[in-house]
Amino acid sequence: VAESYLDLTTSVEITNPVVRTVVEKDALVSLPRFLAEQNLQNGKAFIITDSTVAKLYGETVSSTLDRAGIDYEILIMPAGETNKTLEQAARFVEQLADSDATSSDMVIALGGGVVGDLGGFVASIYNRGLPLVQIPTTLLAMVDSSIGGKTGVDHGGKNKTGSFYQPRLVIADPAMLMTLEKRVYTEGFGEVAKYAALDADFWLELESQTTILRNFSVDNLGLLGKLITRCVQQKSKVIKSDPNEQDPAGRILFNYGHTLCHGLEAAGGYSELLHGEAVSIGMNFAAQLGEHLGITKHSFVERQTELLTSLGLPVTYRGNAQLGDIEMHVAKDKKNIDAHTTRFVLPQTIGQMTVQQVPNRVVKVEIAKFLAPKASSEIS
Numbered sequence: 001v002a003e004s005y006l007d008l009t010t011s012v013e014i015t016n017p018v019v020r021t022v023v024e025k026d027a028l029v030s031l032p033r034f035l036a037e038q039n040l041q042n043g044k045a046f047i048i049t050d051s052t053v054a055k056l057y058g059e060t061v062s063s064t065l066d067r068a069g070i071d072y073e074i075l076i077m078p079a080g081e082t083n084k085t086l087e088q089a090a091r092f093v094e095q096l097a098d099s100d101a102t103s104s105d106m107v108i109a110l111g112g113g114v115v116g117d118l119g120g121f122v123a124s125i126y127n128r129g130l131p132l133v134q135i136p137t138t139l140l141a142m143v144d145s146s147i148g149g150k151t152g153v154d155h156g157g158k159n160k161t162g163s164f165y166q167p168r169l170v171i172a173d174p175a176m177l178m179t180l181e182k183r184v185y186t187e188g189f190g191e192v193a194k195y196a197a198l199d200a201d202f203w204l205e206l207e208s209q210t211t212i213l214r215n216f217s218v219d220n221l222g223l224l225g226k227l228i229t230r231c232v233q234q235k236s237k238v239i240k241s242d243p244n245e246q247d248p249a250g251r252i253l254f255n256y257g258h259t260l261c262h263g264l265e266a267a268g269g270y271s272e273l274l275h276g277e278a279v280s281i282g283m284n285f286a287a288q289l290g291e292h293l294g295i296t297k298h299s300f301v302e303r304q305t306e307l308l309t310s311l312g313l314p315v316t317y318r319g320n321a322q323l324g325d326i327e328m329h330v331a332k333d334k335k336n337i338d339a340h341t342t343r344f345v346l347p348q349t350i351g352q353m354t355v356q357q358v359p360n361r362v363v364k365v366e367i368a369k370f371l372a373p374k375a376s377s378e379i380s
């Protein structure tokens with residue numbers, strides 16, 4: 001019997017009117033029912049996935065759709081961020097065209113963040129839009145990247161080529177997390193902790209659950225389902241009121257921790273850190289920068305470090321990227337609005353954030369301090 005945690009219908013005032021998001025254990029095998037509820041059962045499902053996920057779930061999806069008499073084709077890309085390219089998107093568009101996909105068909109993006117972003121992008125451009133179903137397979141994709149309608153590929157820069165395109169349906173099945181590698185499971189907590197930093201009640205709850213959550217076990221699926229639900233609801237609510245990131249107190253706050261994160265990812269060639277790990281380090285930096293600017297309480301910096309560490313996340317950078325490269329990428333962050341300042345989401349205390357334009361010269365000095373080995377650091 002399926003354990004259901006969430007069945008949410010959200011209106012978003014862009015492209016598609018309604019996004020249905022379901023968090024349910026074993027939802028994958030109920031896919032035909034969810035498609036029928038969206039009136040998609042008569043179309044052909046073009047399942048975009050990667051080589052890793054296809055091995056794990058290809059058979060289950062095939063037999064589930066076969067049994068329901070739903071026509072499908074599985075389109076596979078090589079796994080990894082380096083394959084999130086415009087060329088790969090073009091190959092999928094050609095495959096859709098070769099199979100005569102029409103607007104009564106659909107794209108199902110089955111995978112982690114890379115597959116979700118690229119599959120969503122393909123769905124948004126083919127025939128000016130095919131119905132899109134997101135089936136995220138990682139914790140990070142379930143709590144964050146599958147929600148909100150951002151799609152894209154890394155062309156001209158990370159996520160530089162893309163669109164806002166809402167899925168019709170998002171299905172998060174916590175049971176699928178049990179096939180993840182421990183490190184990939186754990187990185188998802190980077191985004192979870194970010195949501196908690198924006199909501200004091202959630203923070204307190206998460207603080208009390210770190211030990212049990214780190215114990216990556218099927219016994220914790222119920223707790224995980226509730227955790228995912230909480231993140232989805234928080235994000236969906238903000239996206240509903242600020243779908244295109246116009247409100248300074250809205251969607252932009254989800255960028256907390258992401259400014260240094262993007263710099264570390266870019267300077268490290270996207271191979272050293274997983275996204276959630278880089279978010280965690282970026283949250284610690286934002287808090288220390290905030291403290292330097294007199295915005296963040298020191299007690300918050302320490303408490304956040306404690307939370308992130310107890311979730312198994314890194315809070316300092318120990319990679320090989322050059323300081324100059326990191327600074328350059330931070331100064332070029334796509335959220336910046338002029339050439340002399342960098343836009344940061346900075347914490348005041350738990351649940352309270354402020355968006356600030358910080359002069360680049362200040363950012364530079366603080367990044368250098370942050371990255372210096374602890375012994376010679378002047379941060380106290």
Ligand code: MG
Pocket residue numbers: 144191258275279
């Ligand atoms: Mg993120």
